Amino acid sequence: MMAPMARAATTSDVFNAIAEPQRREILLLLRAGERPVTELAQELGMTQPGASKHLRVLREVGLVRDRKAGKQRLYGLDARGLRPVHEWTGGFERFWNESFDRLDAYVQDIKQARQEGRN
Amino acid sequence: MMAPMARAATTSDVFNAIAEPQRREILLLLRAGERPVTELAQELGMTQPGASKHLRVLREVGLVRDRKAGKQRLYGLDARGLRPVHEWTGGFERFWNESFDRLDAYVQDIKQARQEGRN
């Protein structure tokens, strides 16, 4: 009687919000300062509704804020939500900094074994 | 005549791969060392097929590697793919470290305005 769940809502999680390439590009652009929707859409080659929808997601996870400026609505970056992601990935830093000579060799072995196995 | 696209394939992008909470938990667990599938499933409270599927995604984006160990198959962490994510978010570091006094005040204003507007 329980309905199966699908994917976690993109709107509830920063990790999901930045999983979208276009949303990442929006964030990159906003580092240069506030922008109205239309300008973002134009610079990123997407439609205005498309931009608005992505901005809505980013707003709901708190990565952007919006401000009315006359007829326009300016979107600005609020990068604080990216900090947890940075820290989470940072928790793996020692695993890519440590001596991976053995790992590298291992990976090579795997690739070779696969090639041999498939031919 | 072109079929519309939906979401980018989760299998092609590390950002998408780590958008899934359970997959993130798998990666965290694997920091402690290699593990067979069943053990992972058990420790994370998911079914074996569920674990296998998530591991498949992680493998396809290169975040884990697998190694046959007799009857079992051991999965191990390969965190190098997380480095780009760490660096990407790091590109926003100055935006959460810089003086955000004005931003904080601004955000407070927004919240207050919303509350007043809605009550």
Add this chain to the structure above:
DNA sequence: CCATCATATGCCGATATCGGCATGCGTCAA
């Protein structure tokens, strides 16, 4: 060879996602 354990895969249902399009809504200027 056969049974068994470990894992992968296939199918299903429910839902989320994304792009495109049309349209609603609010704001400004004449």
Add this chain to the structure above:
DNA sequence: TTGACGCATGCCGATATCGGCATATGATGG
């Protein structure tokens, strides 16, 4: 007031996603 502009929203279609379940595949040991 009436357009015109800027933006948000709603609907649609195609597809991806995730969990659950059954089952296939694979290796091991007797």
